[in-house]
Amino acid sequence: MKLRCGFFKFTGCSGCQMEILRLEDELPPLLEMIEIAYWPMVTSKRWEENLDIAFVEGSVSTPREVKEIKEIRKRSRHLVAFGECAxxxxxxxxxxxxxxxxxxxxxxxxxxWIESIKPSEISEYVRTDISLPGCPPHRNTILEVIKAVALQRKPHLKHHSVCVECKLKDNNCLLTTEKRPCMGPVTNAGCGAICPSLNRECEGCYGPMSAANASSQSQILAEIGLSMDDVKRKFRKYAGTTDEYRKEAA
Amino acid sequence: MKPAKKLMKEELGQFVDHLSKEYLVYGPVARRSDFSFQEIDSAEDLRFDYTTTTIPPKKFFHHRQTLLRYSGEDYSELESTLEKRFLLLGVHSCDLNAILRHDRLFTRQFHDPYYLKLRRNSAIVALICTHIGNSCFCASLGTGPTIREGFDLLLTDLGNEYLIEVGSSEGQRMIEELNLQKANSSDLEKKEERVKLALTQFVKSMKMDGLNQLALKYLDHEVWSLIGEKGGLAGCFACLSCGNCSLVCPTCYCFEVADIPELSLNQGVRIRELDSCQLLEYAEVALGGNFRRDRKARVRQWMTCKFGGAGGGFDSSCVGCGRCINACPSHIDITEVAKSLRGE
Structure with a gap:
């Protein structure tokens, strides 16, 4: 039995969905495993049957989206908050x-003409089963979630810092040796430390890691010379309203 | 012990070329702002004046490995794809001591075949460290800068030449075909002078004796909340739980094992990679229970391990390389923690 999947887009850039299309070589075997029951980006097929997995990209920012996310929850066995907006x-x-x-x-x-409310994560309105972090999530983590649901086990996703991935890749540390404002020590891993591996500071696009210590990170950023306004921007950029970053982002 | 030899500095290229015939040679090279063990194509890339590398040589033995491939109920262990033996060139005393500790650790009750396979496939040309970094404190722990065991060859920079001492029959084979000058007693004296000079360069020190007991006795010591919650020990910020300290530690060995299935689901690989007791998920058990939910408990665990008070005993304890101090964005300094526990 194929897993019946639906892909929904709320307020976001569609980048997360694009990551699935970018799987390329893995798409044929993936389509052996899943059935696309609803995905407006790739098919005009209407959503009819209940879902095994609903991937929801984007944040909730309109009254219509509030209604829709509740409907999706009701009709899905597994609801995946797909990417950082969600x-x-x-x-x-x-x-x-x-x-x-x-x-x-x-x-x-x-x-x-505007019917808009403050954007929020989808767990503000419904219970989610799996969070797939990243802006956008790494392809391997998307596949891991689908495989985990098929195997009925917990997905093996990382919740620790990007620093771990940097150290496993033996990267030159941008923060401690070059005093550059890298968000690695508070940011959720999963990307494979893409940016630091290319000599760019981590911007924090996977959101806060588990037990992120934003207070220490903000003191470190100030110590290497960032103004308090810049420190604030660092925390606001991807996850300013989370419990972990709220204080430093305000 | 075979008699020591001398290698003129301008012959280093020849020496490396000679080693490359039989080995994949890795040695310290400079990067943008640190040093790293990398494959050596030419002796010109070698930086024997390095203080320390960000990642210790454990990356060659125990970082991330594929253990086996499974298919349905069957599995097969993966054969090493290495065609040549590999050689670590320019290993300092701290790192050599760490490797020797891991040799003991991985052959205690259980022999770890994955570690041992790589280890047996390796050779070590050590180097007396004469460029002491500001975070180094091996001298106070008796793990450097002199080296007495564990090497195939041992180099010392004497100015115009390297003194080469032989530590094993494999080391002897490495230099057999080279027409090297014999070292005399004044060369050996020069070596002692170099070591003496290096000893004067140390800024940090740590008194290890009894620290394991102290750490276990003072579980509620103020120092744990200083480094784990408030910050303020010798100007440090509170721990980030980023895991950098343990990942760069040459004696930290904890790892996790995971199966990575292919999309067919019935086949895949089993991997293991370094884990860290500083990460929240490390001590998590079923249903979300966690033995070390507090940051303070995690950083205390790590320090206690480095003081020899955890499961690895002294085989996972500190060798004084100073990497954790360099790698900590919060400037937590293990030597300051030790002082504080001693009431100094």
Whole structure:
């Protein structure tokens, strides 16, 4: 029996869904395993049957999305918060640090057309079963979730820092040896330390790791010369409204 | 012991080329802002003036390995794909001591075939360390900078030449075909002078004696909440639980094992990779229970292990390489923790 999967997009950039298309070589064997019951990005097929796995990309930022996420929850065995927007609110949540009217007026001429609420993670409205972190999630972690559901075991996802991946790759440390503002020590792993491996600081796009110590990280960033405003921006960028970062992002 | 020899510095390239015939040679090279053990193509890349590398030589023996391939109920152990033996060139005393500790650790009650396979496939040309880093404290632990055992060859930089001492029959074979000058007693004296000079360069020290007992006795000592929660021990910030200290530690050996199935689900590989007691998930058990949920408990565990008070005993204890101090973004310093526990 193939796993019946649905792919939904809320407020986000579609980048997470693109990661699935980018699986390329793995797509044929993957399609032996899953049935695409709903995926507007690739098929005009309407959503009819209940799902084994619902992948929901994006944050909830309209009243219609609130209704929809509740409907998806009701009709899915496993609900996957697919990517950072669905888990933490991610980049759309930057506008939670201004008033709703300020955000609307910055972008739109006629705000009376806008039906928008503050973006939030989907767990604000429904219970989720699996969080698949990343902006976007790494292809291997997407496959791991599907395989884990098929095998009926817990997915083997990393919840520790990006530093672990850097050290396993024997990377030159950007933070301690070059005093560059790397978010690795507080950021969830899973990307394989892509940025530091290419001599770029970790921006924190996988959200806070388990037990992230944002307070120490913010003191370290200040110590290497970042202004308090810049420190704030670092924490706001991907997960400013999470419990872990709220204080440092405010 | 075979008589010591001398290698002129301009002959180093020849020496490396000679070793490369039989071995894959790895040695310290400079990167943007640190040193790392990398495959050596040319002796010019070698940096024998290195203080320490970010990752210790354990990366060659115990980092991330595929253990076996499974298919349905069957499995097969993967054969090593290494065609040549490999040689670590320029290993310092701290790292050599760490390797010797792991040799004991992985042959205690159980012999670890994965570690031993790699270890038996390796040779070591050690180097007396004369460039002491600001975080180094091997001298106070008796793990350097002199080296007495565990090497095939031992090099000492005497200025214009390297003194070569032989530590094994394999080491003897490495230099047999080379027409090297014999070293005389004044060369050996020069070596002692170099070591003496190195000893004057140490900034840090740690008194190891009894620390394992102290750490276990003072489980509620203030130092644990300073490094684990508040910060403030010698100017440190609170621990990040990032795991850097244990990953760069040459004696930390804890690992996790995971199966990675292919999409067919009935076949795949089993891997193991380094884990860290600093990570929240490390002590997690079924249904979300966790023996070390507090950051303080995790950092205390690591320090206690480095003081010889955990399961690995002295085989996983500190060798004074200073890497954890360099790698800690919060500036937590194990030598300061030791002082604090001693009430100094």
């Amino acid at each position: 888990i933490t609110g991610c980049i759309p949540s930057i506008r939670n640090f201004m008033t709703q009217s300020e955000a609307e007026e910055t972008v739109y001429e006629h705000t009376d």
